[in-house]
Structure formats: structure tokens, C-alpha cells
Amino acid sequence: AQTVTQSQPEMSVQEAETVTLSCTYDTSESDYYLFWYKQPPSRQMILVIRQEAYKQQNATENRFSVNFQKAAKSFSLKISDSQLGDAAMYFCAYQGPQGAQKLVFGQGTRLTINP
Amino acid sequence: NAGVTQTPKFRVLKTGQSMTLLCAQDMNHEYMYWYRQDPGMGLRLIHYSVGEGTTAKGEVPDGYNVSRLKKQNFLLGLESAAPSQTSVYFCASSYPRAGENTEAFFGQGTRLTVV
Numbered sequence: 488a489q490t491v492t493q494s495q496p497e498m499s500v501q502e503a504e505t506v507t508l509s510c511t512y513d514t515s516e517s518d519y520y521l522f523w524y525k526q527p528p529s530r531q532m533i534l535v536i537r538q539e540a541y542k543q544q545n546a547t548e549n550r551f552s553v554n555f556q557k558a559a560k561s562f563s564l565k566i567s568d569s570q571l572g573d574a575a576m577y578f579c580a581y582q583g584p585q586g587a588q589k590l591v592f593g594q595g596t597r598l599t600i601n602p
Numbered sequence: 603n604a605g606v607t608q609t610p611k612f613r614v615l616k617t618g619q620s621m622t623l624l625c626a627q628d629m630n631h632e633y634m635y636w637y638r639q640d641p642g643m644g645l646r647l648i649h650y651s652v653g654e655g656t657t658a659k660g661e662v663p664d665g666y667n668v669s670r671l672k673k674q675n676f677l678l679g680l681e682s683a684a685p686s687q688t689s690v691y692f693c694a695s696s697y698p699r700a701g702e703n704t705e706a707f708f709g710q711g712t713r714l715t716v717v
Contacts, residue, residue, distance in 0.1 A: 496642070532692065532708035578644055587652050588633055588696050589660065590706060592644035 489514045491581050493593035500569045501601050507554075508564045508596050510579030516540075518584040521555070521562045526576040526595075535577070538562065566598075574600045604628050608693050608709035615683045615716045623678040623712055625693030633696045634676040635660075635706070636668060638689040645692060651676055652698075683716045690714070 491512045500506035512521070523535040538546045538555050545553050550570075554563045566573055579593040609624045625634065632653050637645040637660075647660030651670040665687060667679045676695075680687060693709040 491644075493644075530690065530711040532694075534705050537705070587650055587658070588698060588704070588706070589635065589647055589650060590637075590645070590694075592637075592646070594642055594644045 491593040495596045497597045499599040505567045510562045520582040522580040523564045524578045606709040625676045627695040631695035631697045635694045636678045637692045685716045688716045
């Protein structure tokens with residue numbers, strides 16, 4: 488079974504600085520999808536960024552980018568120019584290549600932004 | 603756009619009581635899911651459905667039942683609530699495309715406390 492591990496329960500960063508959240512996963516598949524979700528205090532799950540495993544280029548979305556290392560099964564999220572609104576729980580998630588598109592989530596990292 | 607709507611948002615149950623959580627989506631999605639979120643464990647899949655009239659077990663199905671009588675609705679039932687079922691429950695839906703995975707859309711969550 489696939490597993491996703493986030494080894495940093497909590498992280499903090501100064502406003503305007505850069506922070507990197509770590510995620511590792513285990514799978515025997517060659518094609519799959521990886522996601523980072525943000526969960527603010529409102530509880531809403533918000534998709535931040537998505538990476539297809541067959542793509543070598545790292546995904547970017549404005550201030551958010553990933554470092555996808557397929558051989559190492561690592562998928563870290565970098566947030567540049569951190570803003571107060573970035574404070575939230577962040578979840579890394581894995582999705583297999585076909586079938587029911589079920590998501591396997593990591594344990595989450597709580598990110599605090601210090602003004 | 604309503605998206606994915608969960609009812610109720612909060613509920614307190616006594617041990618042994620039963621209840622049903624309702625999930626409704628207006629995006630004509632084929633796939634629907636129920637997850638539970640517990641501190642330090644991320645989100646875990648309870649049950650899912652790949653179409654009207656079909657359901658399947660996820661990672662943590664014990665103590666729960668589901669039904670998908672209509673494409674837009676996915677019900678999660680607790681027949682005899684236990685304190686271990688105290689959690690935040692999320693419904694999600696997605697639309698499958700051949701050869702491509704799609705984003706899952708989440709409801710706002712239901713906080714359930716069993717006393």
C-alpha cells in the first residue's frame with residue numbers, strides 16, 4: 488500500500504521569508520500524481536499545487552513551487568515571500584495512476600507565519 | 603457555485619446513537635469519497651463510490667456504512683456511534699477523465715463529537 492510521510496509536524500517562518508515543507512512517499516507505481524493541499528482554520532481543503540510523476544519539470548504556482556525527486560520519492564513544497572495568509576495546515580497527498588483516484592494523505596504540517 | 607455541500611456542519615452524539623451525514627455535489631461528478639481527519643493522522647479514506655449505486659471500502663471502513671442512490675448524493679451512516687468516531691469528516695468528489703487525473707473538490711467538513 489502507498490504511504491505518505493510528512494516528518495515536520497510544525498514549521499514557522501518570518502513573513503516575507505521562504506520556507507520548505509517536506510514530504511516523502513512510497514509506491515511501486517511509475518505513473519502517479521502528487522498534491523499539496525492547504526487547510527486554513529476554516530477547515531476548507533484548498534488545492535495548492537499538483538505534480539504529474541511523468542513530468543520532469545517541477546510544478547510552480549505563483550509563490551508556490553515543488554521540488555520533485557522521483558528516484559528519492561520526495562516531494563517538497565517551497566513557499567516564497569511568505570504571507571500571513573499562508574498560515575495553515577499543509578497536507579501532501581498521493582494519487583495512483585488509474586481507478587477511483589483515491590487520495591493518500593500525509594500527517595500534515597502546521598505552518599505559522601511570524602509577522 | 604455550491605460545489606460540495608455537507609450536512610450538518612457540527613453534531614454531538616451520545617455513544618450508541620445513530621446518524622447520517624449527507625454529502626451533495628452539483629458538479630455531475632462520478633466519483634465521491636468520505637474521509638475522516640484526526641490529529642496527527644491526516645485524512646484517511648472511509649468509503650468511496652465510482653458511480654450511482656456502487657460503493658467500496660477504503661482504509662478505515664469499520665463502523666460506517668454508505669449509500670449512493672443518486673449520483674449527486676453520498677450518505678455516510680454511523681449505526682452505533684463510538685467515542686473513537688469523534689473526528690472531522692470530509693466529503694469529496696471528482697470527475698474521471700481517461701488518461702488524466704482530476705482535482706478532488708472537498709466539502710467544508712463535519713465536526714462530530716461522540717460522548
